[in-house]
Amino acid sequence: MELLIAGGCLEHGRNCFYVRGREVSFLVDAGIMKENPDTPYPELTKDQIQDAAYLFLTHCHSDHTGAVKWLYDQGFHGEVIASAPTFAWMKDAVPGRTLESMSVPGKKCKVDDHLKMTWGRSGHCIGSVWYLFRLDGRKILFTGDYQEHSGAYKCDRIRDLSADLALVDTAYGTESGTAGDYRKDFEGSMDRLVKTNRPYLFPVPSHGRGLDVLRALSEREIPIYMEDAIISECLETPDREFWLRKKFRGSFGNSEVHTMEELGQLMEETGGLSFLELPIGILVQDSQLIRQENRDLTAAVIKAGGRVVLTGKQDPASFSRDLLSRGDAVFWKISVHQNADEALKLKHKNRFRFMIPCHCRKKLDFKERDILTVRTGNLVKF
Ligand SMILES: [Zn+2]
Ligand SMILES: [Zn+2]
Structure with a gap:
């Protein structure tokens, strides 16, 4: 053979x-x-x-x-x-x-x-x-x-x-790190995030690490703003019980989930996310930050003292990689x-x-x- x-x-x-x-x-x-x-x-x-x-x-x-x-x-x-x-x-x-x-x-x-x-x-x-x-x-x-x-x-x-x-x-x-090491670091960073009142932007790929981010936010009851595509990935996946861990399914729904339109309203109310009472997690399905609206969102998050959190590979010459090398993004790896x-x-x-x-x-x-x-x-x- x-x-x-x-x-x-x-x-x-x-x-x-x-x-x-x-x-x-x-x-x-x-x-x-x-x-x-x-x-x-x-x-x-x-x-x-x-x-x-x-x-x-x-x-x-x-x-x-x-x-x-x-x-x-x-x-x-x-x-x-x-x-x-x-x-x-x-x-x-x-x-x-x-x-x-x-x-x-x-x-x-x-x-x-x-x-x-x-x-x-x-x-x-x-x-x-x-x-x-x-x-x-x-x-x-x-x-x-x-x-x-x-x-x-x-x-x-x-x-x-x-x-x-x-x-x-x-x-x-x-x-050198194993999945377990990265997971521990990721959870530790999330535990610190929950004590702030800042916006955290997670650019994630379609069908991948986004659900891991959601689980971590949901477990901590952090309000989530996300694109419809990610909402449907979570809720409308065929056979989600078969593919998703029970723990994930159990925690999903602990957080309030909002649309990107509602994020726009929140930005108006809070002076561009500067005066939040709680931390919020924002998920966009654009891991390399190609879309202009997400680059604008990045600027707003940084201006409000929040963080752009990258969780995976950045393509060479991508906006995500630039942000990371300038120190404007952090890398919390999900394996x-x-x-x-x-x-x-x-x-x-x-x-x-x-x-x-x-x-x-x-x-x-x-x-x-x-x-x-x-x-x-x-x-x-x-
Ligand atoms: Zn592959
Ligand atoms: Zn793959």
């Missing part, structure tokens, strides 16, 4: 893997690499694309689904398989089969006469999953973007699984991936014959010889 790394190893973006078996070939993810416009799409030939019987998607983010339309343009005619929220939230609407209609987490199911599959929730966002495939007497695991310690999202922890090859999220590479230590721990809790760290730009220096360093374009036989 062969695995072609079509994207996502020793680079960031365009996650895409091509598995070739004796009878069946399939793809896992088809992402786009935004930061490199010369090579945005996975490295696949038309023949490979047209040979793929399936495209399994791990979650809706564009570094995993942004090239789906491009695949169709290249002649893809296989079946797309993904969770219902991934189908609902990926940029290009495509037909396909939902995982929820095939099996439940942890239970093996038959995709066709040759290919069997088990899936589980990966704790990264609503609808994010990992996959274990069985084909031609071999097993291959894809963790997808994976984090066991999210405060918002459920994760079916990968334990005691055996796989010939495991592709494991290691996006945070050599960063949605794993670092190298966490990936190694996952390996030790399972039986992987070989492991491939993925999603990291840098070459990582693992001592264990069954951890393979591969890059986009490489072919792995197993």
Whole structure:
């Protein structure tokens, strides 16, 4: 059996893997690499694309689904398989089969006469999953973007699984903090926030860390102002009990929730948020602060003595990164991936014959010889 790394190893973006078996070939993810416009799409030939019987998607983010339309343009005619929220939230609407209609987490199911599959929730966002495939007497695991310690999202922890090859999220590479460390810092910062009477602006991506921020604000009963898109993500998600942790669902609703129009009224009443009686949390779905209205809001928050709080990756040359380097924003990280230590721990809790760290730009220096360093374009036989 062969695995072609079509994207996502020793680079960031365009996650895409091509598995070739004796009878069946399939793809896992088809992402786009935004930061490199010369090579945005996975490295696949038309023949490979047209040979793929399936495209399994791990979650809706564009570094995993942004090239789906491009695949169709290249002649893809296989079946797309993904969770219902991934189908609902990926940029290009495509037909396909939902995982929820095939099996439940942890239970093996038959995709066709040759290919069997088990899936589980990966704790990264609503609808994010990992996959274990069985084909031609071999097993291959894809963790997808994976984090066991999210405060918002459920994760079916990968334990005691055996796989010939495991592709494991290691996006945070050599960063030293674990999810637990970041979580503790984040909660400590939130505990300090609650004692102030300042506005805190959280620019968050769509479908990701925003719900973790909401949970932390809700647990402390801090009034929240947020865009309709985030409100609907919380309240109108299909099967929210299935994807969201009970603790999150329990705390949501402790805070008063207001719209952005109401924030406008509050700004008029309080001299641009300068005379608040309580702290408030403002959430906008614009993690890099691209939209002018959010840049204006940033200025108002800073003027009122509040903080812009970034919780994840800032793109090079983005407004968010500028703010941070000027000292006008703070970074309270929320972990949605794993670092190298966490990936190694996952390996030790399972039986992987070989492991491939993925999603990291840098070459990582693992001592264990069954951890393979591969890059986009490489072919792995197993
Ligand atoms: Zn992701
Ligand atoms: Zn990703």
